[in-house]
Amino acid sequence: VTSTSARPISATSTLPIALVLKSSVVPVGIYGFESPKKALEYFSKEYTLLKDDLGNLKKYIAIGEDMFALIVPTVISVCEVLEDEEEDIQKANFINAIKVLKQSPSLTGYKPDVVAIGYDDFDMDVNNAVDNICKSLKARTFINLYATTNSEAILRRESFGSNRVTVAKCSFELFNTTTAKREEYDSGIILAFLRCSIDGSSKTGYAQSISNRVLNISGISSPSEFYAGALDETDPLTEKQIMSFIHYKGFRTWEYSTTSEDQIWQDARRVRIFDLAAQAVIDGIFFAVDKDISALSSAKDSLRGFMNGLVGDDVMAGFSVELDTDRTTKERITAGEFYFIIDAQEMPSPKLIHVTFNRVDRYSDVIYKLINGEE
Numbered sequence: 001v002t003s004t005s006a007r008p009i010s011a012t013s014t015l016p017i018a019l020v021l022k023s024s025v026v027p028v029g030i031y032g033f034e035s036p037k038k039a040l041e042y043f044s045k046e047y048t049l050l051k052d053d054l055g056n057l058k059k060y061i062a063i064g065e066d067m068f069a070l071i072v073p074t075v076i077s078v079c080e081v082l083e084d085e086e087e088d089i090q091k092a093n094f095i096n097a098i099k100v101l102k103q104s105p106s107l108t109g110y111k112p113d114v115v116a117i118g119y120d121d122f123d124m125d126v127n128n129a130v131d132n133i134c135k136s137l138k139a140r141t142f143i144n145l146y147a148t149t150n151s152e153a154i155l156r157r158e159s160f161g162s163n164r165v166t167v168a169k170c171s172f173e174l175f176n177t178t179t180a181k182r183e184e185y186d187s188g189i190i191l192a193f194l195r196c197s198i199d200g201s202s203k204t205g206y207a208q209s210i211s212n213r214v215l216n217i218s219g220i221s222s223p224s225e226f227y228a229g230a231l232d233e234t235d236p237l238t239e240k241q242i243m244s245f246i247h248y249k250g251f252r253t254w255e256y257s258t259t260s261e262d263q264i265w266q267d268a269r270r271v272r273i274f275d276l277a278a279q280a281v282i283d284g285i286f287f288a289v290d291k292d293i294s295a296l297s298s299a300k301d302s303l304r305g306f307m308n309g310l311v312g313d314d315v316m317a318g319f320s321v322e323l324d325t326d327r328t329t330k331e332r333i334t335a336g337e338f339y340f341i342i343d344a345q346e347m348p349s350p351k352l353i354h355v356t357f358n359r360v361d362r363y364s365d366v367i368y369k370l371i372n373g374e375e
Helices: 036-046 048-052 057-066 087-108 124-137 150-157 187-199 234-239 268-284 293-312 330-334 364-371
Strands: 017-023 029-033 074-080 114-117 140-144 165-168 172-176 181-185 242-247 251-254 316-323 340-346
Touching: 017 057, 017 087, 017 187, 029 036, 029 087, 036 048, 036 057, 036 074, 048 057, 057 074, 057 181, 057 187, 074 087, 087 114, 087 124, 114 124, 114 187, 124 140, 124 165, 140 187, 140 268, 150 165, 150 234, 150 242, 165 187, 181 187, 234 242, 268 293, 268 340, 293 316, 293 340
Parallel strands: 017 074, 017 114, 114 140, 140 165, 165 242
Antiparallel strands: 029 074, 172 181, 242 251, 316 340
16 A cells, blocks of 8 residues: 655644753752643652742742643753852753753653743853753743843843844743742743743744733833833834833733844744744655655655645745755765755734824815715
């Protein structure tokens, strides 16, 4: 029995998240769970002293469940913290906890698409480590600049140049029910959870922006003044691809970019769409490797079917799938190598909607009719 039919290819919105967190109770290692809720249940059951933990493991995992009710594969890499531990030693341990995420697919079965860190401070060595692991995993991260002013945020943003990194100006404030206090939370972790929440909101949630989303938080550590329809404090940050947080009919995220030096890939939504499309294609045409020429034709048909689906879902505006004849030379055909090119353009996500009011006289006849009593 054989088939030359196209195989279904699809991009998924159920994407794992990885968190690097600190704990003085949970042993160092990588842990994989079906959701933040399952992670919290496990750690609370296995480590009854979790309530007295010197780290932030419980604090941040709880956000995924309490604030977003996420049901998404969750990887936790634990960094050990000890009382009176030297700062440099803790930093080294935390960076090692980031690096070990490279083994996550083999150790947990989950390949994280989003990575978030609970370092609770701005440190470029730590930030570079998470950027590197995201490049390795083809994942993305959100980094808190811990800035109190625009100038400080812009200065710190200049240290980045990666299409894997989205930076945010400052932290959030939330009421912690465990400590019964209003506390500061790393915005990077909450934005990572928000990304996963939007992903799961629909079949194509992965293709949606996380800008202009309402967050149920208590406050912002360094809010930016926002005036709808006018220049304000968010504009200089937006120009530098920095996410800010505004208070406009609720607390909202504002801007969703990467820090890439290439303007094409500063659109974080665009990076995500092409990332996941490429991964879906890798999995979708794998069946054709080392098969006959009919399987290659089926693979090409599968590519067309996949892209047609993205157009139908309003993820892509248009596409073409062609054999790259420049690279698929006679010699490479003999070697069994075939190269395809997919030209595609994603559907735009409006960042600016400009409305101009133009005063005219051409409707004066309405006034004449009113004065003359005409209908």
